Amino acid sequence: MHELSLCHALFKQIELLASQIHARRIVAIELQIGPLAGVEPSLLKNAFDLRKQNSIAQHAILRIEQSEIKAHCPQCHTDYDSTINDLRCPQCLCAGHLLSGNEILITGLDYN
Ligand SMILES: [Zn+2]
Numbered sequence: 001m002h003e004l005s006l007c008h009a010l011f012k013q014i015e016l017l018a019s020q021i022h023a024r025r026i027v028a029i030e031l032q033i034g035p036l037a038g039v040e041p042s043l044l045k046n047a048f049d050l051r052k053q054n055s056i057a058q059h060a061i062l063r064i065e066q067s068e069i070k071a072h073c074p075q076c077h078t079d080y081d082s083t084i085n086d087l088r089c090p091q092c093l094c095a096g097h098l099l100s101g102n103e104i105l106i107t108g109l110d111y112n
Contacts, residue, residue, distance in 0.1 A: 003039060003040060003043040003044045003047045004047050006047075007048055007051050010031075010048070010106075011051055011052075013106060014029065014056070014057055014106075014109070015055075015056060018056050018057075018111065021111065023056065023109075023111035023112070024112060025056060025057075025058075025059065025111060025112055026060045026109060026111045027059065027110045027111060028060055028061045028062075028063060028110035029062050029063070029108070029109055029110075030064075030065065030106070030107045030108030030109070031044075031064050031065065031105065031107065032064075032067050032103065032105045032107045033064055033065070033103070033104050034066075034067045034068075034069065034103045035066065035067075035069055035084055036069060036098070036101045036102040037101075037102050041066070044062075044064065045064070048062045049062075063108075067100055067103065068081055068101065069081065069084065069087075069100070069101030070082065070098075070099040071089075071097060071098055071101075072096055073096050074094070074096075074097060075089065075092050076091050078090075082098075
């Protein structure tokens with residue numbers, strides 16, 4: 001259950017952020033998740049809804065935005081959109097470096 005441990009880590013981070021900004025309540029959380037992060041958004045939402053009870057984020061909405069896979073070719077220095085199964089450069093077919101697509105980021109936090 002990857003999503004459960006992820007949710008646990010997410011709440012640690014939310015609680016830390018909340019104390020830093022002196023939030024009384026978290027009302028919405030925005031996450032950006034890459035297709036290579038191995039996270040099933042619906043499972044994460046379920047885990048979040050269970051975990052948020054009696055927390056600072058009790059009434060919070062979780063919004064998940066899926067990002068795209070971007071890669072960079074070290075050979076011809078092109079940045080390009082990639083797919084889960086194929087990271088090769090479309091120009092020269094050499095192996096690209098992943099730029100994004102495996103991230104799990106908190107991109108927004110609404111609070112009061
Ligand atoms: Zn290339």
